[in-house]
Amino acid sequence: MSVMELKSAREIDLMRVTGEFVAQVLTELGDRADVGVNLLDLEHHAREMIRRRGAESCYWDYAPVFGEGPFRNVVCLSVNDAVLHGLPHDYTLRDGDMLSMDMAVGIDGWVADSARTVIVGTPAEEDLRVIRATEMALDAAIEAARPGHRLGDISAAIGAVAADYGYPVNTEFGGHGLGRTMHEEPHVPNRGRAGRGLKLRAGTTLAIEPWFARTTDRVVFDPDGWTIRSADGSRGAHSEHTVAITADGPRVLTERVLTR
Known part of the structure; x- marks a missing residue:
């Protein structure tokens, strides 16, 4: 992990340019995710969008200690009980599948x-419920991402929503700082104690990702x-935004305009 670096207002604006593109790709992938579509088709569409934009995938050749690297794809596609880091492969989406899509570019x-996370075809209420929980947890965490608050306030906000829904929380994999690279300090657990941890400062940029x-x-x-x-085979959902902490409050840099 790199040392945490505070970003200037101009640097946050530049991250927002990247965030708008990431939001566009995830919106298009969600629109394309339908019954009969192969995961590899979604991967190749993302690759083509990245190529046309002149962006650089943060995933390609990524080789962390926990993976069987290097990763040779540009998006993680996780289906049903695959909750994180799904390796795109030859799989055709079926009615009722849950698909989580995760990507980072520079x-x-x-x-x-x-x-x-989206539902392919006919949704089941229990699947919609876990998606809603991650989205609500993300909203609560973003609201807590303010100067003078503590990192534990973000984690506690996520954990509180999970508890309200009755979902357990894994703390091995969570959010992180980012900016010039995909992973910077600090680690952002999805459960924690309010009022504890690093004091948040304007210029901090975080990827907050309840799952x-x-x-x-x-x-x-x-x-x-990777996957x-x-x-226990239970299905899961994943919601994530890149967020800048500013003097005026949290600023979501990857906000999407969704059509589904």
């Missing part, structure tokens, strides 16, 4: 990272070395 040296599986906080890895599944 433009002119500035990174943005975001994720969303919940319905009935477990434990995970297992697929043989591909992370809930240990």
Whole structure:
């Protein structure tokens, strides 16, 4: 992890340019995710959008200690009980599938990272419920991302929404700082204690990403070395935005205009 770097107002504006592009890609992928569509088609569409924009994928050649690297794709596509880091592969989407999409790119040296979960075809209420929980947790965490607050306030806000919904929370994988690179300090757990931790300052930029599986906080890895599944096979959802903490409050840099 890199040392946390406070960003200037101009640098935050540049991150917003990247964030708008990430939001556009995730919107288009969500619109294309339909019954009969192959995950590899979504991957290749994302690649083409990145190529045309002159952006740089943060995922391509990414090789963290927990993965079977290097990652040779530009988007994570996680289906049903695959809750994080889904490796795009030859799979055709079926009616009722839950699809989580996560991507980070850099433009002119500035990174943005975001994720969303959609239902393919006919939704089940229990799937919509876990998606709503992650979205509400993200909203609550963003509201807590203000100068003078503590990092634990963000984590506690996420954990409180999970508790309200009755979902367990995994703390191995969570949010993070970002800016010039995809991962900077600090780590942002999805559960914590309010009033504890790092004091938040204007210029801090964070990827805040609540994700919940319905009935477990434990995970297992697929043989591909990347795809992370809930240990009990329960479905999960993932919502993420890049957020800048400013003197005027939180600023969402990856906000989307959704059509579904």
